[in-house]
Amino acid sequence: MRPLGFEARTIPDAADLIREAGLGGRVGFAVADALTGEMLEVVNPLYPLPPASVAKAVSCAYALDRLGPGYRFRTRLVSDGVLSEGRLDGDLWLVGSGDPIFDTDALAGMAQQLAAAGVTEVTGRFRVATGALPEIWQIDPGQLPHVGYNPAISALNLNFNRVHFEWEREGEDYTISMDARSASLRPAVRVSRMRIEERTVPVYTYTDAESHDAWTVARGALGNAGSRWLPVRRPAAYMAEVFQTLMADQGVRLSSPTYETAAPETALVLVEHTSAPLDEILRGMMRWSTNLTAEVIGLMATQAGGTRPSSLPESGAAMGAWMRERLGARNVSFVDHSGLGVGSRIRPQDMTHALINAGPSSRLRNLMKDIPMRDEGGNVIENHPIEVVAKTGTLNFVSTLAGYARAPSGRDLAFTIFCADMDRRDAIPEGDRERPQGTRTYNRAAKRLQQALIERWGVVFA
Known part of the structure; x- marks a missing residue:
């Protein structure tokens, strides 16, 4: 008979797995019993490393604690005027609350509801309230200017603050468009504009033209046809322009928008769009790793704690203080809430302690996505005995994973790699x-190493 523990002794050591991966740089991990907190195996557990999008798991817990799972964003149309026989005598306000998943279809629904309420004319000004959140030009200044996952942040966010650029060759020239595309609508915009230039590189350039985002694209990079999402740097102006277009479709002309901090407290709510509850929004964020959502909910959580941040690093510092107080971290620093900025640092042991303190049956675990185990060809292994839910993170030459693994014995492990x-x-x-x-x-190679470590732990610590 095989001696007791024979199978566990045939599993490669963690050091062998790391050496075989040949990643270079540094690998750090910490795995613990998720119920008792007993630390089971570590490598470089106290060396702070960039968490990448694993930071979103912390932001998720931060928002749930400060705002609550049932919190909803509310985007409103309000007025301090009087509505009589279709004529609104007074100003119309578009008031944002930071809703990170608000899109053109939702905005069109508000325009339709306003028209259905009988508004056919607005005599006053069109005003936009932007004070719910600070206006931040971009998440990470170190990114290339054209990447759609690095947009601006505002109290008014539309289509994840991205504009759709599309091109198609017609003879020797191109037809191009910039629009606020949604599932059913394509309203054109002027707040973001594109010009084709005779060059090969760089593919895109960006200039702040004061009144709009001025883009250029290299003709040599276009090919016959294509499209991509570009970031918006003026999200409040973007939403205001699209709303003007949608109201014009309803036969109502609005004046050029003016921007204020807040609408009058006595203003009457004409139309209100209410978002899904926060836990549903967070589930989408954890699945799709949307940076804008992470930044908005992080800023809102910081404000709920009594601090009005003016920047992401300031809000990230508040989240770090919260993580130390509530989740037992000792050495953490955040420059944002999404993990896009490579300047954030977490020690693997601190992240694992945070997962332990959140709990293996917590709401945080339930919001994480299933991570399937795969064979050497990358194919999902059906009915694998180890169940993993976690948050992934990827930056250039950075790969992270943190979450929970349930061994075949039913033992819950909390881990960070x-x-x-x-x-x-x-x-x-x-x-x-x-x-x-x-x-x-x-x-x-990093993902193969992460899986190999989890498979090791599922046997050795079962």
Whole structure:
């Protein structure tokens, strides 16, 4: 008969798995019993590394604690005027609350409801209230200007603050469009404008033209046809312009918008759009890793704690203080809430302690997504005995994973695995930052290592 523990002794050591992965840089991990908190195995547990999008798990817990799972964002149309026979004598206000998943279809619904209420004319000004959140130009200044996952942040957010750019060759020229595309609508916009230039690189350039976002694109990079989402730097103006267009479709002309901090407290609510509850929004954020959602809910949570931040690093510092107080972290620092900024740092052991304190049956665990185990060909292994729910994170030469694994015995493990080669990341030329050479190979190897470690723990600590 095989001796007791024979199978566990045949599993490779963690050090062997890390060496075989050949990642370079540094690997740190910490795995513990999620119920008792007993730390089971660690490598570099106290070395702070970039969490990438694993930071969203912290932001998720932060928002649930400060705002509550049932919190809803409310976008309103209000007026201090009088409505009589279709004529609104007074100003019409569009009031934002920071809703991160608000889209053109929702805005069109508000325009339709206003028209259905009988409004056919607005005699006053069209005013936009932007004071619910600070206006932040972009999440991470270190990103390339055209990446859609690095938009501005505002009290009024539309289509994740992205504009849809589309082009199609017609003879020797191109037809181009910039629109606020949704599932059913494509209203054109002027707050973001594109010009084709005769060059090959850079593919895109951006200039702040004071009244609009001025983009150029290299003709040599376009091909016959295509499209992509570009970030919006003026989200309040973006939403205001689209709303004017949608109201014009209803036969109501609005004046050019003016921007204020808040609408009068005595203003009457004409139309209100209410978002899904926060826990549903967070489930989408954890699944799709939407940076804008993470930043909005992080800023809102900081404000709910009594601090009015003016920047993401300031709000990130507040979240770090909360994590130390509520989740037992000792050495953390955040420059944002999404993990997009590579300057954030968490020690693997601190992240694992946070998962333990949140609990293996907590709302946080329930909001995480299933991470399937895969074979050497990358195919999902059906009915794998280890069940994993976690948050992934990926930056150039950074790959992270943190969450819970349930062993075949039913034992719950909390784990954090951070992989980062900061020297290779720092050496990336500026023009190659969107798809640098070697980063896909690194990411695949890191993910194989993460799975191998989880499989090891599922046997050794079952």
